[in-house]
Amino acid sequence: MASLVIAEHNNQTLSDATAKTVTAAAAVSAPVHVLVAGQNCDGVAQAAAKIAGVEKVLLADDALYAKMVAETMETLILSVVDKYDAILAPATSNGKNCLPRVAAKLDVPQISEILKVISPDTFERPIYAGNAIQTVQAPAGKKVITVRTTVFPAAGDGGNAVVEKIATAADPGTAKFAGEALSKSDRPELTSARIVISGGRGLGSGENFKLLDKVADRLHAAVGASRAAVDAGYVPNDYQVGQTGKVVAPDLYIAVGISGAIQHLAGMKDSKVIAAINKDEDAPIFQIADYGLVADLFQALPEMDEELAKRGYGQDKGT
Amino acid sequence: MKVLVPVKRVIDYNVKVRVKADQTGVDLANVKMSMNPFDEIAVEEAVRLKEKGKVAEVIAVSIGPAQASETLRTALAMGADRGILVKADGEVEPLAVAKILKAIVEAEQPGLVITGKQAIDDDSNQTGQMLAALLGWGQGTFAHKLELAEGSARIEREVDGGLQTVEVKLPAIMTTDLRLNEPRYASLPNIMKAKKKPIAEKTPGDYGVDTTPRLKILKVTEPAKRAAGVKVKSVAELLDKLKNEAGVI
Numbered sequence: 378m379a380s381l382v383i384a385e386h387n388n389q390t391l392s393d394a395t396a397k398t399v400t401a402a403a404a405v406s407a408p409v410h411v412l413v414a415g416q417n418c419d420g421v422a423q424a425a426a427k428i429a430g431v432e433k434v435l436l437a438d439d440a441l442y443a444k445m446v447a448e449t450m451e452t453l454i455l456s457v458v459d460k461y462d463a464i465l466a467p468a469t470s471n472g473k474n475c476l477p478r479v480a481a482k483l484d485v486p487q488i489s490e491i492l493k494v495i496s497p498d499t500f501e502r503p504i505y506a507g508n509a510i511q512t513v514q515a516p517a518g519k520k521v522i523t524v525r526t527t528v529f530p531a532a533g534d535g536g537n538a539v540v541e542k543i544a545t546a547a548d549p550g551t552a553k554f555a556g557e558a559l560s561k562s563d564r565p566e567l568t569s570a571r572i573v574i575s576g577g578r579g580l581g582s583g584e585n586f587k588l589l590d591k592v593a594d595r596l597h598a599a600v601g602a603s604r605a606a607v608d609a610g611y612v613p614n615d616y617q618v619g620q621t622g623k624v625v626a627p628d629l630y631i632a633v634g635i636s637g638a639i640q641h642l643a644g645m646k647d648s649k650v651i652a653a654i655n656k657d658e659d660a661p662i663f664q665i666a667d668y669g670l671v672a673d674l675f676q677a678l679p680e681m682d683e684e685l686a687k688r689g690y691g692q693d694k695g696t
Numbered sequence: 697m698k699v700l701v702p703v704k705r706v707i708d709y710n711v712k713v714r715v716k717a718d719q720t721g722v723d724l725a726n727v728k729m730s731m732n733p734f735d736e737i738a739v740e741e742a743v744r745l746k747e748k749g750k751v752a753e754v755i756a757v758s759i760g761p762a763q764a765s766e767t768l769r770t771a772l773a774m775g776a777d778r779g780i781l782v783k784a785d786g787e788v789e790p791l792a793v794a795k796i797l798k799a800i801v802e803a804e805q806p807g808l809v810i811t812g813k814q815a816i817d818d819d820s821n822q823t824g825q826m827l828a829a830l831l832g833w834g835q836g837t838f839a840h841k842l843e844l845a846e847g848s849a850r851i852e853r854e855v856d857g858g859l860q861t862v863e864v865k866l867p868a869i870m871t872t873d874l875r876l877n878e879p880r881y882a883s884l885p886n887i888m889k890a891k892k893k894p895i896a897e898k899t900p901g902d903y904g905v906d907t908t909p910r911l912k913i914l915k916v917t918e919p920a921k922r923a924a925g926v927k928v929k930s931v932a933e934l935l936d937k938l939k940n941e942a943g944v945i
Binding site for chain 2: 387444446447448451469470471473474475476477478479480481482484485486487488489490499503504505506507508509510511512513514515516549550551552553554555556557558559560568572596604607608613614615620621623628629639640646649650651652654658663664665666667668669670671672677680681684685688690
């Protein structure tokens with residue numbers, strides 16, 4: 378049979394979470410098909426067709442799918458599900474929202490946030506905020522899986538899949554999109570940035586996050602935050618890194634004024650290099666940091682900004 | 697309108713879990729157990745709706761071992777009116793939980809079910825969505841804000857890019873995210889009062905649900921450990937190390 382990957386996109390751009398999920402899907406059941414559901418998203422379908430290993434792209438282009446509302450995604454996925462023995466989505470807010478509905482309707486368990494495909498029916502996944510790793514074997518039948526994309530490499534370019542338009546499915550009429558307030562930023566996206574610099578409660582205010590922003594712009598880094606900083610209202614929810622926020626694994630993670638609660642570590646401990654700045658030398662973050670600096674962040678951040686300037690890191694918001 | 701709030705008994709979020717040496721799971725012996733934090737937020741939201749007069753009754757449900765009655769008592773002390781304990785030992789997977797909840801929903805006819813978005817033990821993030829699908833209801837997951845209207849609800853949701861609002865027809869399912877509210881601590885008089893509130897005891901069999909796990913857990917292991925690194929003395933030294941030693945800037 379084949380596997381079906383639910384594409385993550387915003388109708389204009391295909392997220393690289395999709396190509397990463399394709400990598401996982403190819404290990405579960407090849408060939409891989411990708412479902413692009415959206416509105417005026419032909420370009421996204423064309424981009425998905427170029428992912429290596431993708432045999433076919435299903436395109437459902439309709440106002441019904443503009444915001445990937447879970448109820449309409451459920452009926453759409455179920456309308457094509459017979460042809461597949463595995464359905465995978467990246468563990469994004471869209472994937473987490475709709476995929477359990479599909480699993481329930483198929484009467485199969487969902488396997489959430491897989492870290493590794495050991496065999497087509499056996500997977501590793503994190504439990505207890507990543508403090509334990511479970512190896513689970515799925516029963517015979519269709520597999521419904523969300524994928525932690527930070528641990529899978531993106532499938533490359535070079536594909537030449539056919540794009541097939543598919544019919545819309547019934548609208549259950551139980552829910553509809555009613556608005557959004559998305560954060561706008563010129564910085565790289567948190568989950569795919571090469572460098573992430575995050576602030577915690579130690580920043581003390583939203584205003585003080587500007588100190589982080591300056592350093593972030595010099596390093597072309599994304600800016601994140603601990604739950605404590607989001608709960609305190611310093612920055613919006615989409616900044617949150619942690620067990621229930623975003624999981625990141627950049628080349629460099631700089632934690633500033635973050636003590637290192639278990640649920641925060643769950644979201645960043647797979648980063649290649651971790652640096653931490655905290656004035657409390659006993660802060661748990663130092664136990665996992667490759668480089669620790671015990672310092673007052675209100676001195677260290679401006680100093681880092683100056684020092685980076687001296688070393689030729691310009692303050693242009695880059696890619 | 698009634699509101700149904702499922703609550704799960706889990707290892708307290710402050711406890712550092714230990715993986716058992718035989719790799720069969722994590723050590724639950726003599727470990728502090730509490731209500732799943734997202735479920736506390738769900739109870740709080742339901743109780744606030746009742747206090748505002750928008751809801752007539754708040755029913756808490758827990759599916760788990762006999763001790764899950766303590767979790768229900770916590771919900772009752774926060775302000776829920778009555779509890780239902782569905783006794784089941786061992787792991788009950790989200791799909792089985794959703795099937796039991798579906799049967800309870802059909803019996804109780806709530807206008808809204810509020811669940812936590814995920815339990816902090818298995819981190820599945822499935823039950824609310826599965827229940828919504830089984831019932832054919834609309835859902836507002838990862839809720840940041842709830843506004844109830846006649847026959848519908850506007851639910852503002854925390855999504856990857858920021859916030860999104862959906863309008864769902866009632867009855868519906870809502871799953872809670874962290875910023876929906878700040879749960880109260882139960883006062884001593886309310887803890888005492890909660891002891892007199894009724895808890896009905898049931899079994900999965902009463903609802904015709906088989907809770908045998910469908911996923912086979914082959915093993916549970918510890919994640920790879922990170923070695924602690926070095927302390928640096930200055931910002932300049934930190935940048936030197938990041939550039940020359942780690943090669944990441």
